[in-house]
Amino acid sequence: MLMVGLTGGIGAGKSAVARRLARNGAVIIDADVLAREVVAPGTDGLAEVVAAFGPGVLTAGGELDRPALGARVFGDDDARRTLEKILHPRIRARTAELAAAAPGEAVVVNDVPLLVETGLAPSYHLVIVVEADRAQRIRRLIETRGMTAEQAEARIAAQAGDADRRRAADVLLVNDGSLDELNERVDRLFKTRLKPYEENLRLRVSARPDRRLHIAEPDPTWPDQAGRLIARIRHALPGRPAVSHIGSTAVPGLPAKDIIDLMLAVRTLDEADALADRLGGAGFPRRPGEWVDNARGLPGQTWPKRLHGGTDPGRTVNLHVRVTGSPGWRFALLMRDHLRTVPEARDGYAEAKVRWSAEHQDRYAYADAKEPWFDEEARAADDWAEATGWCPSD
Template sequence: MLKVGLTGGIGAGKSAVARRLARRGAVIVDADVLAREVVAPGTDGLTEIVAAFGDGVLTAEGALDRPALAARVFGDDTARRTLEKIIHPRVRARTAELTHGAPGDAIVVNDVPLLVETGLAPSYHLVVVVEAERERRIRRLVETRGMSADQATARIAAQAGDAERRRAADVLLVNDGPLDELNTRVDRLWRDRLKPYEGNLRLGVSARPDRRLHIADPDPTWPEQAARLVARIQHALPAGHAVSHIGSTAVPGLPAKNIIDLMLSVRTLEEADALAADLGAAGFPKRPGEWVDNARGIPGETWPKRLHGGTDPGRPVNLHVRVAGSPGWRFALLMRDHLRAVPEARAGYAAAKERWVAEHQERATYADAKEPWFDEEALAADEWAEATGWQPHP
């Protein structure tokens, strides 16, 4: 099933997004609700809290006195970490239970206020962040939650900042206008991305790329996008597997097709095949067929690999799975580093792309047109590597 992480700073409007997604058919798992459930009267969670903080955090009826507990932990990092060690594992266990109980074709949205702070982003197929301007958030907290302006400011300051949440966001929903505008954005997200993403994931097929050939201007967020994908892949696999950002989107300032190319290093292609199921479950299914790289300068020879795609229609991905140390693996890293380091080589590639786009309207003929340039780049990059003592670093 598709697992979506939903987060946002306090007062940003995350709950409004969750409600709208629920109306569209999403299964909502609310971490705040679960955090109350796991410390309800009679639970071992409440017993452990009392043992850690004393009877003063209980009401006269024996329930958790949340304002009293908040006063104990606010501004005290040691007390806060103690409380988190009690609540977070229980919330995660209950979340897993509810997720596993959802239908196989469900879109499960985990509403997690501290998703970024707790490092949970890589565990979801997609992370949606709701953001609003700071003064607007303070006003909402004063008007809807009865806080003073100082209390609202302190609560906001205690959470991750907007920049940190943006780095974790696959989707950023800005909520600085009326509710109708936010609902329209959520509906569009549901229709154009979440529903097709779920279908692709369930069927184990890659999202169909745009058939039109288009070279985009350099996007400074490509490395951040790649970093999120890398973290997601590494979370899905056993520890120790290197995943690299390669290709044109890994070279700052270089125009490129808006497709993130990544490379997973494996010891053998048999290991690659053994990892295919985990990659598919994470949203990167194996593409059918036999895939090889051109052996630069060696007629008739090829370098075998595996190729996986992404199921997210909003973020095209090619995941090349290559044996570490193989010629194809080395060339992918060498070309990336050569183009990063040598401005003339980078400028030459950008100019060549402009010519090829003018001459070719289809992806296949564009790819064929690049092959002679790649042969020349392989020679130039090898010379550069020998001169500089370059070593591959995934």
């Protein structure tokens, strides 16, 4: 099943998005609901909260007095951490139970207000962030929750900032218009991305890239996108493996096909094969039949590797799995670092990309046209590495 994290600052409209996703058929797991459930009267969660904070956090009827508890922990980091140690393991366990009970073809959406603050983003296949203008959020909190402007400002300030949430977002829904406009965007997202993503994930097939060639202008968000993908891969695999952002999107200022290339380093190709199932479950299934780097070896040589793709139709990914120290592993890191460090090499490559893309409208013909340049770049990069003492690292 597809696991989606949904978050947003208080007053941004996250609950409205959750309701619309449910209308589309998603299974919603609301962390706020679970946070109440695990401290309901008679639970060991409530007993532990009372032991930590005293009977003053109970109502006369024996229920948790949430405003009283909120007043105790708001602005007190130690008290907040104590409460989180009580609540979070119980919420995670209940979340896992509900997810396991969902249908196998479900899109499961975890509505988590503090997803970014708690570092949970890598545990989801995709993260949706709902964002709204600060003034609108304050107005909504005053109108719908009875807060004063000062209280609303304080609650907003206590959460992650917009910039932090954007870095975690695979999908950013800006909710500054009408509810109908928001619902339309959610419907389109579910139909064109979430459902195809779920099907690809279930069948363990990569999203099909567009065969047509398009060279995009440099995108400053490519490194953040790569960082999110790398975090997911590391979360899915044991031992925090070395995963690198490589290829043209890893070189600032370089035009590129809008494809994120990553490289997972392994000790052996047998290890690569043993990790294939975990990678498939994380959204990076193996592509059958693509096993070698066909260029840049000596005549008659190939550089073995494993190649995986991505199941997300909204983000094309190539995951190259190579043995640490192998020629292909070294070349990928060397070319990236050479182009990052030597502007003349980067600019020459950019100019050549424009020429090749004008001559070839097909991605595969374009790739073939680049081979002579790669041979020359390999020699120049090796000379640079020897002159500078470069060694592969990431």
